[in-house]
Amino acid sequence: MTTQTTAQKVLIIKSSPAGEHSISNEIAAYLQQQLSGSEQNYTFTIRDLAQTPPPVLDGPMLQAFYTPAEQLTHAQQQLVQPSLELIQELKDADILIFASAMHNFSITSLLKSYVDQICRMGLTFSYSENGPQGLLTGKQAVIIASAGMDFQQEHAVPMDFQSPYLKHILNFIGITDISLVPVQGVAMGDESAARAKNGARDNIDSLIVGKLALEV
Numbered sequence: 001m002t003t004q005t006t007a008q009k010v011l012i013i014k015s016s017p018a019g020e021h022s023i024s025n026e027i028a029a030y031l032q033q034q035l036s037g038s039e040q041n042y043t044f045t046i047r048d049l050a051q052t053p054p055p056v057l058d059g060p061m062l063q064a065f066y067t068p069a070e071q072l073t074h075a076q077q078q079l080v081q082p083s084l085e086l087i088q089e090l091k092d093a094d095i096l097i098f099a100s101a102m103h104n105f106s107i108t109s110l111l112k113s114y115v116d117q118i119c120r121m122g123l124t125f126s127y128s129e130n131g132p133q134g135l136l137t138g139k140q141a142v143i144i145a146s147a148g149m150d151f152q153q154e155h156a157v158p159m160d161f162q163s164p165y166l167k168h169i170l171n172f173i174g175i176t177d178i179s180l181v182p183v184q185g186v187a188m189g190d191e192s193a194a195r196a197k198n199g200a201r202d203n204i205d206s207l208i209v210g211k212l213a214l215e216v
Helices: 023-036 059-065 076-092 107-117 163-171 190-212
Strands: 008-014 041-050 094-102 123-127 131-134 141-145 177-184
Touching: 008 023, 008 076, 023 041, 023 094, 023 141, 023 177, 041 076, 059 076, 076 107, 076 190, 094 163, 123 141, 131 163, 141 163, 163 177, 177 190
Parallel strands: 008 041, 008 094, 094 141, 141 177
Antiparallel strands: 123 131
16 A cells, blocks of 8 residues: 555535535535545645625626636726636645535525636636537546435436536536535434435445545
8 A cells, every 4th residue: 555645635615504504514524524534635625605605797707707817907807816716726626525505406506606606718618619628627526415305216306406517517617526425305304314414424434435535
């Protein structure tokens, strides 16, 4: 066995407005704790969107996004700065952990605003005659998807617009090594919630052994 000498950089993106009551945040904290206690070397960056909400994409910002960098006015430079900061965090990270709470069958508005800030042509994806090409390659991602209802049940799968959307966005920007950790059915009684959390922790334990605790 070789010893890892270079730290793996982990970016944890929390997207629930529920704060300390958030189940997706709770499971993300468990993942961070387990990685910290492993024999591998990790450094962590926490991006809590409830604490620092991404700007909502509007007309002036969209125009600034499509203005060449050398032509940006001072005001436009300020508009694009949050986007550039979020994208740089993504570029720097080796492992991305999305703590995603389902709201109204999809992601939270906080996470949607984040997606709008990081999906930038020429920075995280490009277009050619062959279609879109993701530019953030060579990374791993974990989606911790919490939901009050259990969308793993066959009749409920078509109503889940959370996990498929996040997977598609990550693929779009070049990230294809994606693991899903569902935490679903948490509003269906205490027993169901406990079962969902325990199952998520078991999935994380298996992930760390099988995928995330890599030797280099």
